[in-house]
Amino acid sequence: MKKIGVLTSGGDSPGMNAAVRAVVRKAIFHNLEVYGVYGGYAGLISGNIKKLExxxxxxxxHRGGxxxxxxxxEEFKTAEGQKKGIESLKKHGIEGLVVIGGDGSYRGAKALTEHGFPCVGVPGTIDxxxxxxxxxxxxxxxxxxVIDAIDKIRDTATSHERTFIIEVMGRDAGDIALWAGLAGGAETILIPEENYTIDDIVGPLIKGHERGKKHSIIIVAEGVGxxxxxGKQIKEATNFDTRISVLxxxxxxxxxxxxxxxxxxRLGARAVELLIEGKGGRAVGIEENKLVDYDIIEALAQPHVIDKGMLKLSKELSI
Known part of the structure; x- marks a missing residue:
């Protein structure tokens, strides 16, 4: 392999630039030419591809975005769009592609793989x-x-004796809400992986209020609603002074x-190594602080699993 490409796709996430840097410098270290695809899969179709040094x-x-x-x-979701993308890559002599992004980006890499073009996925998403x-x-x-925001909101929640509902991102996953809620000492954490009723929220709030608690923080993952x-439902059920922040x-x-x-x-560099080794159709990851790689098609068929033990712990610590 003499030439590889790299693109970022889907929602941006802090660290994507570090991954791009690793791909470019690792490839050049191994005497490969590297080409950047600008604008994700849309740029791939239009041929917005430039050599990177x-x-x-x-x-x-150190830069976000x-x-x-x-x-x-949308065009890249079609077989015709995917073939246009491959034609753009071949026009520049690119023989393998590193795709940095989330679920949708992986599906694009999977499609290219199924068309016979070697791709390696690098997981870049805040979710x-x-x-x-x-x-x-x-x-x-x-x-x-998110934790920084929770800490700041808790200060004003304490001063005004209010209940704050903080909505965080995460798409259909509750990881941000769960980790931030536990780290920020939230009283209640609502994630899409766990069913809840309004009574599940209101009950602990009223119980805390009765023992003299003056404020509460409730974290809501956007996948819940x-x-x-x-916040309106909580206000109606409790009549507590309630405020909502959507981050x-x-x-x-x-x-x-x-x-x-x-x-x-680490992940960007490993993706280049896989292409050098002739291993397309893979995705890289980290498990127990060790780099792993796996079949990208098989990976997309697996469900996302959250640590329910952390949710149980948050409930135990928020009494």
């Missing part, structure tokens, strides 16, 4: 919802952003943490 990825390891940009692309890896690039940074609507896209931004920079560097 060492200097192309200088001073980006992605210097290769990202975009949604931490990719099977086959304990952690995804950007999750730790997003988590710390609207934090605003849940939104601030969770995707910011300089990546050291953990995300290291993870991105």
């Amino acid at each position: 060492l200097g192309s990825v200088g001073d980006i390891i 992605t210097v290769l940009y990202s975009a949604r692309c 931490n919802d990719i099977p086959g890896t304990q952690f995804t690039i950007g999750f730790d940074t997003a988590l710390n952003t 609207s934090g605003v609507e849940i 939104g896209h601030m969770q995707r931004g910011g300089s990546p943490t050291a953990a995300d920079r290291v993870l991105a560097s």
Whole structure:
């Protein structure tokens, strides 16, 4: 293999740039040419592809977002669009592709793999919802952003004796809510992997109020529903002074943490090694702090599993 490409796709996540940097520099170290695909799969179809040098990825390891940009692309979901993408790659002599992104990005890589083009997936999403890896690039940074917000909101919740509902991102996964809720000392954590009723929320709130508790923090994963609507239900059931904060896209931004920079560097470099070894159709991940790789098609067939033990612990600690 002489030439490889790299693209970022789907929602951006802190650490994507560190992964791009690792791919480029690892490839050049092994005397490969590297080409960046700008604008995700849309850029692949349009042929927005440029050669990258060492200097192309200088001073980006600390930056959030992605210097290769990202975009949604409905056309790439079609066989015709996928074939156009492969034609663009072959036009530049690219023989393998590193795809950095989440679930949708992996599905694109899977499609290219099924068309016979070697791809390696690198898990880049704040949602931490990719099977086959304990952690995804950007999750730790997003988590710390949420925890910082919880700490600030708790200060004002205490001052005004209020109940705060904080809605966090995560798509259909509850990892951000669960980890941030446990780390931030939330009284209640609502995740899509666990069923709940309004009584499950209101009961502990009233019990805490009766023993003199002046404020509460409730974390709601967006996959559960609207934090605003849940806040209204709580207000109606308790008449407590209630406020809602929807953190939104601030969770995707910011300089990546050291953990995300290291993870991105390790995973990006390993993806290049797999292509050099002639192993396309794979995805890289981390398990027990060790790098792993697995069949990308098989991985997408596996369900995302959350640690229910952490949810049980949060309930025990929030009494």
